[in-house]
Amino acid sequence: MQIQTIVDYFKKERERHLEELKQFLRIPSISAVTDHKGDILHCAEWVAESLRQAGMENVEIMPTEGHPVVYADWLHAPDAPTVLIYGHYDVQPADPLELWEMEPFEPVIKDGKLFGRGSTDDKGQLMLHVKAVEAFMQTEGKLPVNVKFCIEGEEEIASKHLPAFVETHTDKLAADLITLSDTQMHGPGQPTLMYGLRGLAGIELSVQGANSDLHSGLYGGAVQNPIHALSELLASFHDAEGRVAVEGFYDEVIPLSQQEREAFKKVEPDEEKIRKDLQVKDLYGEKGYSFYEQTTSRPTLEITSVSGGFQGEGIKPIIPNLATAKIACRLVAAQVPDHVMDAIEDHVVKHTPAGVQVSVKRSLWGNPFITPIDHPVMVSAAKAYEETYGAYPVYTRSGGSIPIVEVFGRLLEAPVVMLGFGLPGENLHAPNEHFHLENWDKGLETISRFWLKIAQSNE
Structure with missing residues (x-):
């Protein structure tokens, strides 16, 4: 017709x-x-x-x-x-x-x-x-x-x-x-x-130190500080160029085809304008990919919150016994949330500093x-x-x-x-x-x- x-x-x-x-x-x-x-x-x-x-x-x-x-x-x-x-x-x-x-x-x-x-x-x-x-x-x-x-x-x-x-x-x-x-x-x-x-995988990390908060003058330097340990662990998730350093994290990612990358050039935003609008000195991310590719077609691992120790006004000189962090990963085809979280848990086990115990709670899934x-x-x-x-x-x-x-x-x-x-x-x-x-x-x-x-x- x-x-x-x-x-x-x-x-x-x-x-x-x-x-x-x-x-x-x-x-x-x-x-x-x-x-x-x-x-x-x-x-x-x-x-x-x-x-x-x-x-x-x-x-x-x-x-x-x-x-x-x-x-x-x-x-x-x-x-x-x-x-x-x-x-x-x-x-x-x-x-x-x-x-x-x-x-x-x-x-x-x-x-x-x-x-x-x-x-x-x-x-x-x-x-x-x-x-x-x-x-x-x-x-x-x-x-x-x-x-x-x-x-x-x-x-x-x-x-x-x-x-x-x-x-x-x-x-x-x-x-x-x-x-x-x-x-x-x-x-x-x-x-x-x-x-x-993109899909989603979310986890929560809890780093446990001593059985209670400790006086920093009596124990500082001799007992592991969970916030120090958490900071070291979080830093291990990325390399110096912004790539996720978790072994196996990228294993299931379907690489962008040349046809896709050419198509994306038609919708690429002005990266310099983005930088100025956000008032940041530099953009950051996985090398070899544009801003648009990074934010739509590549997986990410973002630390969304960190907490530990005394949060009130002034300084309380303690070694806290607990520090926590929340992590959200954006996933791309054909990553499986549980496989990614398995890789993160293995990474945590391998990179946990001495003197603390780390527990992992899985909280978000989305294919x-x-x-x-x-x-x-x-x-x-x-x-x-x-x-x-x-x-x-x-x-x-x-x-x-x-x-x-x-x-x-x-x-x-x-x-x-x-x-x-x-x-x-x-x-x-x-x-x-x-x-x-x-x-x-x-x-x-x-x-x-x-x-x-x-x-x-x-x-």
Whole structure:
């Protein structure tokens, strides 16, 4: 079929679609506030009805230990792949209200932007997929691919119950690929494919010395000071050039390809500007990698806090009996958090100074995620973006983590494509959140092109 038929439908129905989106935005579905539990349920019902009206089948509001998940499917394309679409209908609180230029839950369109809480994160972007379904059903009577929706109400409170839900319902959610639109483009007119997220491993170190604090005049110099020992141990985690010195730390890291490094040059920030903005004399990091590569695509080991001894005003001349530190590691594909923490524990054993005992507590886990940029679904997504925007997408990785993305990819054993249409500066999580309507229009077209391309690639 011709994409123009779909695009014409979007143009014809644009005013109605935006009015429906405004209805969605008026529901204060704030997941973090107990008083809004009724609004959350109302919003789930609204989403379910919207999916039914679009042409989806088997629509269910499925309970979790927290807020419900809305599920729907349309599975009548036997020779086509199945796409699972993830999104969330919950939003952040609107506070501080006095900084909004309009009512946060009374959406308005101004200067080509739709203002309102949830407009870019994630109600506006989620509705792109719903309206793409409607367009195909109304013009063709069918979809080019099989489609499933999994829309949660707890993303803004860290998707507390969704991993268990996905694990319980892997058969129901099974798909050939997962897509979501909850990320940003690099800039206006510049589509972006974020294809990697870092994982996380966190540990806490406790260095125990004597059985109590000691008088420094009576014992100083003769009994090991846990703060001295901890300082020596922490210093051993990196070499002089910023590389993590833990044996085996890099063993599972997938090296950056030359194609990736060339792609990153298009999104590299100005390192001199970063230095000046941060008011630091020099930047620091693993040699041979740019600032962007270091912060998105290389693993790190950061000491996030150190504590020990008397913390009050003045100096208390003691040898403390305990010193502690917390460490957070950002991981990249294909590192496994427990393997990294095993390596750190081995390092601690080998480098513990005499006179103290060190205990290690594991406290944070999060797997990294990556869909290679040359994966067929990524190639199709890149072409869909290019045909819509007239610009080939740039490829980015995130320095942070979106745990549920990795959960979907791992449990469903499928690639994840993040089709973001937000822009930097749209104030997600802040007052005056908005969504540029140019990207509403182009988002609808991009998603439609993407479905057509992955259907064609399967023929």
